[in-house]
Amino acid sequence: MSDEVKKFLYVNRKAPYGSIYALESLEVVLIGAAFEQEVSLAFLDDGVFQLTKGQDTKEIGVKNFSPTYRALGDYDVTKLYVEEESLKERGLGIDDLQYLTYEDEDDDYKEKPSIKVVSRKEMADIMAEQDIILSF
Amino acid sequence: MSTLHIVNKSPFETINLNSCLNHVKEGDSILLIEDAVLGALAQNKLADNISEKLGEISIFALLADLSARGIGRDRLISGIKTTDYAGFVELVANNERTQSWL
Amino acid sequence: MKFGVLVNEGPYTHQAANSAYHFTKAALENGHEVERVFFYHDGVNVGTRLSVPPQDERNLQKDWTALAKKHNIDLVICIAAAQRRGLLDENEAKRQGKDANNIAEGFRISGLGQLIEMGIKSDRLVIFGD
Incomplete structure (x- = not known):
């Protein structure tokens, strides 16, 4: 059982900074990467705000952890699914998000985008094929 | 390959239940708690x-x-079933995965 | 069947830790195993032995400690979340130069890897939060 590779999906539905969930979820993702499971991240509802670019937390005196998402590729976390309807409902588009990439070791280390915008229907399909769904 | 979705917030306060209803698949179950x-x-x-x-x-x-x-079971939307904690455990066991809509 | 339980909220502001307790108890009483209960975010506050609720109110920490003792279950408090919130065991208090520790009997402090491991080893993971 412990040798088995499971599909882990981290579901992010909360915006950063108003509560600690986004930061502490990211900490689990980083630690979990060492376990060599099949990892994906889902961003829907207010969770899409975790990936926006231009976050500046100086005036609230809290650490800006948004640059950490750029490091995920180095941890082999390369599948970040963002729900299109959630973006639209909030007046956002893909251009409002950070451009995140990973190097594809199966394709001559070519740089590829990690974020994939999916429809609500596709998001439901992704959720339905997981072994473990972590939400915080 | 069904999922047990667990929702714990009032739908009058958060969109969690609505978001859950938008992502369920046929054959899934939703358990309303808290x-x-x-x-x-x-x-x-x-x-x-x-x-x-x-x-x-x-x-x-x-x-x-x-x-x-203070909500009696005779007050529920027709078709919604009730369960105790033992039934909760059973629902978890009988679905392949659980997803909490937090 | 083997269950893993994740508790994301503290003992009094939200119902989550209370629901998690009733679920875990019911799972054990109905013949299932509980691989581990992992306390994260404010959930770590369930494990302080220094809370003193009024006598006619439930003491959730004591309930968890008793359940762990009776069924020999593993109650793990996340170290990173615990340090942020002032939850320390004896070793950690010494290491950080603090003058007290507050972990209740039956709980232990460990890393986030224990959460992932719980996910891998359990047949089902159930999450209680806000």
């Missing part, structure tokens, strides 16, 4: 959304949380 049981009351303004889905999925409300909030 303040989410408020959404199970018949004739509430969101009841139509819930009733619509009852053909393809099952919805349960946790009895302990209904009782704590």
Whole structure:
């Protein structure tokens, strides 16, 4: 059982900074990467705000952890699914998000985008094929 | 390959139940616990959304949380079932995965 | 069947830790195993032995400690979340130069890897939060 590779999906539905969930979820993702499971991240509802670019937390005196998402590729976390309807409902588009990439070791280390915008229907399909769904 | 979705917030306060209803698959179950049981009351303004889905999925409300909030089981949207904690455990065991809509 | 339970909220502001307790108890009483209960975010506050609720109110920490003792279950408090919130065991208090520790009997402090491991080893993971 412990040798088995499971599909882990981290579901992010909360915006950063108003509560600690986004930061502490990211900490689990980083630690979990060492376990060599099949990892994906889902961003829907207010969770899409975790990936926006231009976050500046100086005036609230809290650490800006948004640059950490750029490091995920180095941890082999390369599948970040963002729900299109959630973006639209909030007046956002893909251009409002950070451009995140990973190097594809199966394709001559070519740089590829990690974020994939999916429809609500596709998001439901992704959720339905997981072994473990972590939400915080 | 069904999922047990667990919702714990009132649908009058957060969009969690609505978001859950938008992502369920046929054959899935939703369990309403804590303040989410408020959404199970018949004739509430969101009841139509819930009733619509009852053909393809099952919805349960946790009895302990209904009782704590003074909601009798005769007051629920028709088709919503009730369960105790042992039934909760059974629902978890009988679905391949659980997803908490926090 | 083997269950893993994740508790994301503290003992009094939200119902989550209370629901998690009733679920875990019911799972054990109905013949299932509980691989581990992992306390994260404010959930770590369930494990302080220094809370003193009024006598006619439930003491959730004591309930968890008793359940762990009776069924020999593993209650793990996340170290990173615990340090942020002032939850320390004896070793950690010494290491951080603090003058007290507050972990209740039956709980232990460990890393986030224990959460992932719980996910891998359990047949089902159930999450209680806000």
